[in-house]
Amino acid sequence: MIIKHTCRDTPYVTETGGKAYNLLLLRQAGYSVPDFIVLPVSFFDEVSDVKHNAEQALIEILEALPNTSQFAVRSSAVAEDSSNFSYAGQFKTLLCVEAKNIPAAIAEVYASVNAQHIAAYQSHSGKADLKMAVIVQAMIPATQAGVAFGIDPLSGNEKDFLINAIEGIGEDLVNGSKNADAYTVQAGSIAQQQIAGDTSVLSIQQIKVVSSTLTTLNEFYKHHQDIEFAFVDDKFYLLQSRPVTTTAQPNEAAITWDNSNIIESYPGLTLPLTFSFIEKMYAAVYRQMSSVMGITVGKIKANDAAFDNMLGLLNGRVYYNLNSWYKVLSLLPGYKMNASFMEKMMGVKDKPDINIETGEAGIRDYFDIAYAVTCIIRNVATARKQKDLFISDFNSIYNQFVNKDFARSTLKETLAYYHRFEQLMVTKWKAPLVNDFFAMVYFGSLQKMCVKHMPDEPNTTNHLIASSKDIITTEPIRRLPLLAKLLTQKPELDEALRSGSSEEFLQVLARYKEEQAAFNEYIKDWGERSIAELKLETITYLQQPELLVDILRSYATSGAQPFEANTSIDAERHKAEVQMLQQLKGHAVKKGLFNHVLKQARYFVSNRENLRYYRTKGFGMVRRMMLGIGEQLYKQGYLQHPRDVFYLHLKELDEVAEEQFTSADIQNKVAQRKQDYQLYQSLPLPERVITKGKVDKIVLPQTTSTFTNIKELQGIPCSAGVVHAKVRLLYDATDMNNLNGDIMATYATDPGWVVLFPGAGGIITERGSLLSHAAIVSREMGIPCIVGLTGLMDILKDGDEILMDGATGIVQIIQQSEQ
Template structure:
């Protein structure tokens, strides 16, 4: 037998057999019914025809006609199919096979194939393909089938197309065919029966066309049972190759043959619309984890979210069994998409649905939890409708939860004190500095933080809940018992507490500004000098040096993006703080809140007493609610500062371990540690890691994350189906064009009263801000690190946030007129615009130049 002829099972591989024949070889090994074949090698020498006659007699001993098709190496591949690019011939007589083989080789050099190689496959070179010679099947019906729908992307729906006779006309697109869509359970979802004019038949004279009788033209080519057989065949081929397949098939005498199989290459760009729905939203979490977030921060945050909300569910009375049953939702409350952190909203909805009595009052609980949009109907259907018995059980569960929360409210002050004590014990009683601990001791200290704090975050959770309840109750009481003129006094009543630690950094910056203001050269160095000049000037002033050291010891972890572990703190880079001191010195602002802050609170209290005069019961109720609102808001902000301290300690542990790994040459640099996940870092120390090639892992992730930084960010909100990191562009659904942001006024939520006019300074990155004294700070969102800009600002405008957000609370403590939640603020205002804000009514006006000059 000639070396130019290769038979199935020769174990020569795709390089010799080509794509089409290699697939058939694999299918035969898996037991599929494939008509006999052999291959003429593409690299056959000049004497290749010598063994052709013998091969044909072996394949078709009675002289049966054969099919002659291309089988190029790149054909029917996972990336490109080359479908229809090469010539194929059916019903070829033995004496014509050699000529048809040469015709196939010539087609490989055609302009059509060369254009496909260049434009679609991205290849310019051409090689002579192998040629497949296969026994013809005298099919009564034939066609193609897809194991997945190539149009919709549904992996669970097979598509079958059939035509009477041979399937060549269908494959070539010359004739229409019947088609069916078949579900995984065999159900025929829909069918389209075509009007068929002719059928192709294979006979002794080759392939011929035969007219179909008019009365049979609209009859289905296959019965439903045979449709299911073909769909099952396509799915078997997909299982064999591990990827969705596009097959050609033929049926002869009831016997189903598989003629060829190739990957459905177009599916790689299609998400499966039947896959599990996920809704991703970063509208709130971006304030804490903006931009690209490293694996270390994400893995730590994901762990914290899961365990904190497990605790909350236990607090409100959800059983451990129910919590474990829904562990999948709790583990996926946040996700990482192209390096950005998002809420997985459906996981949040499912967690919300675990709350006792949720089905009794779903809308109220959605509002209470701050959910902006109603629960998707897909989740509502998943939860089902409550029966009468379930409603009674829900009612009892709500009563139990109310009792638990009442008890929790009664002892919340004590719980907060105990939490502070536990936190100080864990953070402040280390026997040695972190730099002197062994790696195993550092890992053990992290585990202690995890055990004592991260998984025991009960007091902050309860306090946050009660702060929301009592502050909301105070607002509703004022609105119900007062008149329109009392609408905003609930904000004034909780202002100027004096015990909120978050306001202390701004007060200290003001004090350091006063210290520096007596030396013009020092002010200049702090405001505009180089880092070296600013540092030297600050250190040269003994009083400022002491104040600066004390500030860094207390608030060094309170920085921009403080919850991202990779963030450099003020201890690492104190320039943002030195610039803030310089601005405060230039502004000559006072160290304490303006006197009117306390006056406004006292005035609000007088107005409340007058409003409730002669109503002793209402006055008592209002007094109790006000006392609780003040205490809970204060503790909420102070506990958030303690969270900052915990994250700061974790950051230092991680960095210290990074230094040890760099010293051992396991990392190139200590900060490379942030490209590891927390369990990978601890696993390296504890022996549970799965790789020791940390350098290679870091290099891979660094390249990927740097690519994400260069790419446009995903949309703020988008949906995915099935595999989240699969074929999705993460761009969100198309939306109607937004109306232009026009007009000269906007209304937001007033946080602190006072009318201020000044020049707007729109700030996107506070590290690059050049806020001048007396300007109005304008931002889309803020985090605690922005407080360094507050001392120089005359007022504050924020596009997002609530009355309990950090910026609102600190503005009230500092007596800084502020308006938050201003729709479209940063698209409306530009730096340099003259604006006026009313911190009581929430009205913001953009002033015309002539109006601003006059005022």
């Protein structure tokens, strides 16, 4: 009935499951594995009531594990802990189970094989036998526990053993509820260590024991191992060992992925259609920018790989490929200076270890550099004219498509419209790219000047850039309060807006021509400016006007007033400028250079935000086209729902039009990707990930840390002001319609979040830089703002009372919420 740990003839893995099979091998090889029994796969065959069956076996289980008061009940699927995929953390494990509760625990663990996320993992990893055995193991009173890898799974370095350890049982490490000590061991010696507490969890001798065990296990299995271990004082126990399944290939170059700033535009999960679109756009427009900046066709062609791989999609999340970004930037003159500016603009917190080989410069290279410098100077001189021409061209192209009903066109017609629109946009996108480059350069230069001449006034740069009065992003918060006021002038509309549902309000609104015209005019102008507007799958106000009604309701309820320029910001701006000029008194050349840099920085930073409006409209047009294609594919039987189109790639749409796929092929692709994304939802990644080669499979998340006893956070100060208030954690802008003066805290914001800014007493974000949307708009509005607060959303709790200082970037926790 049961298999005991003392078994000398190892059963087949198809009976024991992968984890139990490994434990039996380890026990036979002499490793110190806590006593256990296995309920084999056959135990569960044709059993309708697993708990009842386990109750019948309880006496035999307890006899096999005497002198034990608590037990661990673990899964052991046939495919689990195999060399192809580990299913690590996917099935249920129950610890500290009392003897009387063992049958219920067995039933619960066995049932976990049918969880939805398991189906997603299985689909992503490949077909696998998911028949389940269950392990019941004696719990040991661990004084220390941890996990360890016999190779660095992210870098592929075989010389590095990674060890994480905490005090107590290992479950607290796996689920992230305790901070872990982290050790990197090379040849038995500690190469690096990060201690979470006051003293090291493991002694040097214990670290050597773990390292030695990894060495012997690697040799024993002929494969690098991932182990869980525990110590009872100095007695070592091996709890499990499985192959490392996500090891990078050592012969491939390391790639540094970072999403510090791009999360602002692509928060959370991004679906395949959006990624295939933006990956193509980034490659095309940055090739164009390089050409505009004077980089020769030959050099651009020679760096195709860098341009084609500027982005990555890891676990459904968009990342910058920093290797490619640095490589593309190195093609321009002044690489080292520009690299530091780029890091600040992109919010890169830690400079990556990326070595760009520029080679020895020959005579031809000097001519190329001279030509590039000439092009850069010419672009600076013509930037304003380029912007005006771009806006004119954009509107001309946009208006060719704006009135088309893509749902009524054929698939091939809509795809033709898309490719034409795409080509026109790519070839006309020069001005925004040039503007972004010079915003980076001039803002970085201004910041260096301020630090050099006014080192004791760290907020000088922010004051100098603020109050430009020409940022188009603030237009919604001028118009929406006026629209809300208009809609509340008529009693019936006022009642419907304040008390009715959004759908009911729109029905009432249809009876008021003037008010409906004003509502529709806003939708026409700003209907695509919504949260996560650059994700094609996002439902905007244009597609669902009810979302705008929710915003208007909050404005009407709070009595929000139209945004107006803050005179105190003007005063700070003028004061900062006078102070800088005073520092440069008597230095005519430096003064002239400062005035030039300041003027250009103000212009390019403002227009960085303004030109995003046209990007919003361009993406909105593509969204409309893709929704039209989704409707067509749904009618033709290719999709079960029109919005399933967002699970396909652009290339696949063209292939469908050419009849290269059947409807079954497409529906299977969509179903598989939906399962993948269910899995990705539970597999977050840190903002910095290093892999060997480009990732096309699941990248398992690194062990996450939980922050404890932290009372103060330091971020990047963006807009001065001290605010003492409660904090509201927003995971999505739809979480809260009215902040009522509370401090808004979130991961990052995009331009669509601006409708919430008027109600915020202050703004703090986990990600971002001085050129992030939150930074630029909060400076314009005079709202205190801090970005780049590492761990913000883990450390703070909704309702915490905090004190933020937008001038220093410091957030203090005054009183923690009882939540």
